[in-house]
Amino acid sequence: MTKGSQVSIQGIDKFYGQSQILDDINLEFAAGSYVVVLGPSGSGKTTLLAILGGFVEATRGSVIIDGIDVTSATPSKRPTTTVFQDYALFPHMSVGQNVGFGLAMRGIKGDDRREQVEEALQLVGLPHVFDRNVTALSGGQRQRVALARALVVKPKVLLLDEPLGALDLKLRRQMQDELAHLQHTVGTTFVHVTHDQEEAMALADTIVILRDGQVEDAGAPERLYTRPATEFAAVFMGDSNVLPASVLKDTSGVNVVSINGLDVRFDTSESAPPEVVLSIRPEYLRVDRAGDVNLGMWRVAEKHFLGPIQRLVLTSGESQLNLTLPPTHKVDISEVIHISVDKDSIALFTVEGKSA
Numbered sequence: 474m475t476k477g478s479q480v481s482i483q484g485i486d487k488f489y490g491q492s493q494i495l496d497d498i499n500l501e502f503a504a505g506s507y508v509v510v511l512g513p514s515g516s517g518k519t520t521l522l523a524i525l526g527g528f529v530e531a532t533r534g535s536v537i538i539d540g541i542d543v544t545s546a547t548p549s550k551r552p553t554t555t556v557f558q559d560y561a562l563f564p565h566m567s568v569g570q571n572v573g574f575g576l577a578m579r580g581i582k583g584d585d586r587r588e589q590v591e592e593a594l595q596l597v598g599l600p601h602v603f604d605r606n607v608t609a610l611s612g613g614q615r616q617r618v619a620l621a622r623a624l625v626v627k628p629k630v631l632l633l634d635e636p637l638g639a640l641d642l643k644l645r646r647q648m649q650d651e652l653a654h655l656q657h658t659v660g661t662t663f664v665h666v667t668h669d670q671e672e673a674m675a676l677a678d679t680i681v682i683l684r685d686g687q688v689e690d691a692g693a694p695e696r697l698y699t700r701p702a703t704e705f706a707a708v709f710m711g712d713s714n715v716l717p718a719s720v721l722k723d724t725s726g727v728n729v730v731s732i733n734g735l736d737v738r739f740d741t742s743e744s745a746p747p748e749v750v751l752s753i754r755p756e757y758l759r760v761d762r763a764g765d766v767n768l769g770m771w772r773v774a775e776k777h778f779l780g781p782i783q784r785l786v787l788t789s790g791e792s793q794l795n796l797t798l799p800p801t802h803k804v805d806i807s808e809v810i811h812i813s814v815d816k817d818s819i820a821l822f823t824v825e826g827k828s829a
Contacts, residue, residue, distance in 0.1 A: 477506070477630065477661045478504055478538050478539045478552060478629035478662050479501070479503060479504045479538070479539055480502040480508075480538055480630060480662060481500075481501050481536075481537035482500040482501075482536060482537075483499060483535040483536075484497055484498070484533060484534040484535065485498040485499075485524060485534035485535075486531065486532045486533040486534055487686075488532045493686055494517045494686050495517045495521060495531075496685075497534075497687070498521060498534070498686075499688070500691065502662060502664065503662075503678075503679075504539075504662055505660050505661070505662055506663075506678045507653070507663045507676055507677055507678045508662070508663065508664045508677060508678065508680075509665045509666075509667060509672070509673040509676055509679070509681070510522065510664065510665070510667075510683060511667060511670065511680055511682050512682055512689075512709075513709070514668065515685075516683040516684055516685065517683050517686040518666045518668075518683050519634060519635075519666055521666075522555075522634055522664065524536065525553065525630070525632055525664060526548055526551070526553050526555045527543070527548040527550075527553070528548060528555075531544065538551070538552055538629065539629065551630075552628055552630060553628055553629070553630040553632055554575070554624075554626060554628035554630075555623070555631075555632040555634065556620060556631065556633045556634065556636050557634050558634050558636065558639065559639070560616060560619040562607045562618060562619060564606075564607060564608050566607065567604055567605060567606055568605050568606075568607055568610070569587070569594075569603040569604060572590045572593055572594060572618060572621045572622045572625055573586050573587070573589070573590040574622065575622065575625060575626040576589055576590070576625060576626065589625055590603070590621075591603065592625075593624055594618075594621050596658070597621045597651075598651070599614060599617050599621065612644070613640060613648060616636060616637070616639075616648060617651075620636075620652075624655075624659060628661060629661065629662065630663075630664060631656075631661050631663050632665075632666075633663060633664070633665040634666050636648075637649065637667070637672065645672070649672055649675045649676055650675075656676075670709065670710055670711055673694065674694045674698065674710075677694055678693070679691065679693065680692065680697050682705075684709075689703055689705055698710050698711060698754075699820075700820060701752070701820060703822065703826050703827055704752060704827075707752040708752070711754065712755050712795055713752045713753065713754055714753045714754075714755060715752055716732060716750070716752075716753070716794075717748070717750055717751075718730050718732045718748075718749050718750070718751050719731040719748055720748070720749055730749070730751075732766070732768065746824070748824050749821055749822065749824070749829050750824060751819050751820070751821055751822075752819070753794075753814055753819055754818065755794075756797045757814055758796045758813075759812065759813045759814060759815075760796075760802070760804075760810050760811070760812065762811055762813055763813060764813030765813070765814070765815045766813060766814050766815070766816055766819065767811075768794075768814060769789060769811070769812065770810070770812075771789045771794060771809070771810060771811075771812050772788050772807060772809050773785055773806055773807060773810065774786045774787065774788045774807075776804065776806055780800070781800065782799065782800065783799075783800050783802070784796070784797050785804065787810075787812065794812065796812070
């Protein structure tokens with residue numbers, strides 16, 4: 474097993490002309506962790522990965538790997554290898570030649586090189602394709618060959634740029650499982666860029682959300698999903714109902730949150746602003762009165778069967794909620810149902826989108 478490296482990103486800025494792509498990025502990745510950098514198009518995630526790999530020079534800041542400053546080092550002088558979105562395989566070479574290319578550049582020849590290539594192909598489940606041309610392989614097989622080529626040189630940090638983006642949904646989910654198993658097996662630090670939230674949660678020990686070149690939120694997937702730091706992170710990490718609310722005081726001076734016309738005693742801070750935003754995941758809503766917070770009666774406006782779940786759109790006046798239920802739960806269009814939710818399932822934000 475390769476021992477992964479600790480990665481430290483310190484004060485990274487990147488400008489292209491007058492346009493700032495990255496703004497004061499500071500991150501620490503534990504050795505042997507699986508980190509996923511997530512964000513919408515234009516957020517700077519691919520630029521950050523390119524800076525880590527040495528393909529793009531930062532305008533300011535440092536990249537430290539295992540305590541060594543590699544900011545000025547070329548890609549070949551860093552303990553990193555990159556798997557690109559298009560795999561970047563050589564079409565005129567066999568699988569074995571592709572996987573062994575990095576070893577050949579390091580002067581490893583003959584039986585030693587073949588043995589290491591065969592071990593890498595065994596690791597990715599392709600021991601039988603050594604002599605095939607890469608053009609004869611499926612998309613999933615090419616992705617595995619690209620991983621084998623990256624891992625055969627035993628990098629301390631493996632960088633993955635949208636590696637599953639070209640695969641269909643079923644194969645992408647299969648490869649997510651294989652990537653997680655592979656990372657656990659080899660022990661290398663993985664830094665994986667994607668725009669797919671489901672992929673990020675399936676793979677990561679740590680997720681970093683970028684927005685407009687800045688770190689919006691970072692942490693374990695469960696924390697980001699259940700207790701996001703900002704409204705943007707809440708909405709970006711999955712479906713979320715966003716409800717405006719007002720913070721009032723009851724006669725005893727305790728904060729009361731007025732939600733959709735209903736006043737609910739709520740544990741907001743004494744400094745909570747008068748106007749807030751609530752974020753509630755559709756699966757946290759309850760079709761009963763047993764939750765801590767009563768949201769009142771809602772009419773079923775739409776119902777969509779999605780296999781393992783059904784998604785309902787509920788309306789009450791001008792307000793709208795999305796609700797997910799098991800497919801066996803019987804509910805009809807236009808039916809009026811009572812909705813409640815537990816307080817612990819609500820994330821509270823200021824109108825500026827920060828945690829309240």
